[in-house]
Amino acid sequence: MFLRSRWTGVEHLFEQANPRRGWEMIGNGEPACYLFAGRTPERDRLAYFTDVLLTPPPGVIVRRDKLAALPRDAAGEVDLPRLLADRRLRGAINDGRSYGDYINAQLRAAPADANLKRYSANDFGRNIPEMLVKGRADYGFGWVRAAELGSAAGQVVGAPVAGNTELVHAGIACPRTSWGLTVIRQVDALFATPDGQALVHLKMNAELPPATRQRHAAEIAAFYRDLAKPPPR
Structure with missing residues (x-):
């Protein structure tokens, strides 16, 4: 290096x-x-x-069959507070990882019963798309371009988060x-x-x-x- x-x-x-x-x-x-x-x-x-x-700001990474279930506006951007409050969708995040100031703040403000599972991993979230493909979660957060071009290409897609522009x-x-x-x-x-x-x-x-x-x-x-x-x- x-x-x-x-x-x-x-x-x-x-x-x-x-x-x-x-x-x-x-x-x-x-x-x-x-x-x-x-x-x-x-x-x-x-x-x-x-x-x-x-x-670029991280976005929501979602299994393709769950994309339509995300709460999105007319521009296709995800309403993150609504998503975190929706217990029908299972979220996965890496414990200790930063997703940028906006998403970090929304995760801290998420309901106590939010359907979020924290995972401890050494690969900084690169395993999240694989977890989505295997059905262990419906969505996660990360670099949209990397997820869509990675090993799960075609099976996961990304969506920007409304208000997350920095x-x-x-x-x-x-x-x-x-x-x-x-x-x-x-x-x-x-x-x-x-x-x-x-x-x-x-x-x-x-x-x-x-x-x-x-x-x-x-x-x-x-x-x-x-x-x-x-x-x-």
Whole structure:
């Protein structure tokens, strides 16, 4: 990977952990960094972040035969509070994963008896489409494009969530310790190099459709400016 190839002279160790365990490690100040995490106000209090990607807002991933049952408006966008209140549909979410500020807030406000099951997994939700296909749940949340092009392509579809329009900032997170500050400064420096910026541009162009890039042009331009010249820490 990019950091390991560019940051020589140190030993890089990798540990697989589900989101909840990963953030426990960060919160406890353990000398470990999360290599790709969605940024939220709560996580900002625990970690230093280097943003390396902006992604489209997550949507609802649903088994194709349940699409018509989703509460959607004329634009095809899902009314999330109504969906979470509908006990006829079974939802699946990854415990400890962030789905962006809007969906996170709606999940916290969901009825106590909402038909939602939390799963602890190391693959950041990539197993949710497979669960839908197997009939273990009717819907979940995630990156619509990835789900529709993945192993369950044709059997699951995505739908945008009404009111969920903000890009998700994602990146590398290190604990708010002296060790974490030293590491994140080096991460900043590596991604500010021409190679680092080129890699991020490549990923962003693949992740963001042209219409999304146009709609969020000012935010994306600010992101690239900070990438090239990281703010002082």
